[in-house]
Amino acid sequence: MTTLLQNFRKIAALTIALLAISFGVKGQTWFILGEYIWSPPNPQGTFEEIHYQAEDTEINGIDYHTIYIQGQGVLLGAYRNEDNQVYYCKWNGTSYDDEVMLYDYDLEVGDFFNDDDEHPMQVTEVTTITDHNGVARKKITFEFYGLPDETEYWIEGVGSSKGFVNSGNYTPTIDGAIFHLLCYHIGENLIYSTSVIIDDQVYYNCDVDEIEENNVDSEISIYPNPAKDIVKILNNNNLAISSVEIIDLTGRTVMSTEKTDEIDISELSEGQYFVKIYGDNVIVKKLFISK
Secondary structure, eight states, X not given: OHHHHHHHHHHHHHHHHHHHHHSOOTTEEEEEEEEESSSOSXXXXXXXXXXXXXXXXEETTEEEEEEEETTTTEEEEEEEEETTEEEEEEBOSSSBOOOEEEEETTOOTTOEESTTSSSOEEEEEEEEEEOTTSOXXXXXXXXXXXXXXXXXXXXXXXXXXXXXXXXXXXXXXXXSEEEEEXXXXXXXXXXXXXXXXXXXXXXXXXXXXXXXXXXXXXXEEEESSSBSSEEEEEETTOOOEEEEEEEOTTSOEEEEEOOOSEEEOTTSOSEEEEEEEEESSEEEEEEEEOO
């Protein structure tokens, strides 16, 4: 019965994730990390926001999904999906601004987006990632014309690396803040997650049930962390290690190996994981993958 229930939950989560690629699904939340790059109001210089999809609304006879900031009741705007494009109307405090195209998931390498902007976005790479429910999603990476150090990427059906409503923003807010997307959920299902490094500190906010880092043996460590393609296991006292597993934030084992020195993680998507190292004890370490 337990196995059947688990399989049903996986199928339900997969179905919801597939639907979310095509059109708005209620219960969507985007966890955003704000970073102050000047005049920080607190020592950390960061703050957190959760943007969520609320009730539907009608604008000029067309149905839209509204987006709010959780806990503040602040309306950000409303969006709608049409084929592989997303259109957005920003709320200006009294009414909705004119509709603009926020995403076009049909773009290819070399294409420009926001052509009328001073610094239009140009596609530099189109790849595919696998989300936490096993769904393949397109990843489109951009650079901003005339701003060589400014980049952004989109995850199909999720939104921008800067947060769903912040795509195309290459300048800080009036308060000196820029934004980073950390997690995307549909209901309680974690669909996508990543991590952000600011001043050598790794930020993430996606909890996983029943898995916690432990320090059973401090003689075993993993590096580099964050890692990109290869993670190495440092075993100072040559302790017996039988196998290693890598587990994502949904509790799913995404890799299992008997290699005990280094692991090829190049096929894994960026984000937070747990590394379970099996030997005389089970040692759990947090791993951050940054592409």
